[in-house]
Amino acid sequence: MQSFRLNGSRVLEVELRGDAVRAASGAMIAYTGDVAFKSAGMGGGDGIRAAIKRRATGESVSLMRCSGKGTVWFAKDAMEIVVIDLAGDTLKVESEQLLVVSDSLRTDVAFAGLRGASSGQGLFTTTVTGSGPLALLSAGGPPIALEVSPQYPLVVDPQAFVASRGQLNQTFVTDVSWRNLVGEGSGEAFSLRFDGTGVVYIQPEER
Template sequence: MAQLRTEGHRVLVVDLHGDSVRAVTGSMIAYEGQVTFRNAGMGGGGGLRAAFKQKVTGESLSLMEMAGQGTVRLAVDAQHVVVVPLAGDALHVESSQLLALSGGLRSDVTFAGLRGASSGQGLFTTVVSGQGEVGLLSAGGPLIALEVSPQYPLVVDPDAFVAHRGQVTQSFVTDVTWRSAVGGGSGEAFSLRFDGTGVVYIQPQER
């Protein structure tokens, strides 16, 4: 089975053993061995249903498939990289922070709500599910994992959100006060609230 590992903090190394891994198009910086590259097809390998959703929602997830025997190194804009293992569960990811998916994983697009009630602009996340490993990107420093419990719901800036997993529900909170207090943001302010039991991953730099 293909293995994902980090080299330093900003490079993802993919070891291929006659199998394949999907990665963000254009992220390859070097490779060794007998490796072939091709477009992963409509929906980034998630099937026609995922492709249709991406077209309708505007969610952009362009993936390439790397197959063969060898080692491939991936990076995007010197962002930090982390490998998250999945064991039959699902990971909801901001598509711009997704770097690579190992062979047995599938991707789909889900509607998360409206960015603003007045703007009507949609917010969508990519759902990765199955058994395998996911390579995630984090801008501005290492990825931060925050626990969510029924006693302690979590509120995060949507521009810092990267992913979440577990039995977690996501909702939108209109919260102008905290943005006004720190002088951040513009236009209609809102936050993402997570309730339940699970983990939310955020990055230290806003998009």
């Protein structure tokens, strides 16, 4: 299997050994060896069904497939990078935060809930499932991993949310008032609440 290694905090180095990864389009900054690049398609490399779901939900992801033998370096907008190894579990992530995904992992689209009972607007998220490494992006500094336990649920600004994993139940909290105190009172104020057991990754800078 390919090897993921951070070169500093903003560059990911991937060693390909005759296998493949999928990366955010335009994220390759250098490579050496016999490596081929091609678009992973609208479904992100997971077939026509994934492409249809992404078009219907608006949860788009633009990936390219990098395959062969060699070393590839990836970066995007000088953002911080974190590498996560999945072991048969599922990660829920904002599609724009994906940098590189091992080809052994499967991406899909999942219903994330309603943005408030009053609006009834459906929101969707990208899921990554299987065993293998992936790399996520974080704006404004290194990502922060926050533990969630049954005794301590977590409420997160959706603009800072990057990803979550574990046995977590995600709901929307619409009765928040803190946004008015920081000049973010326009529109419907809502936050993400996580209950259960797991980890939520957030970034220091809002999207």
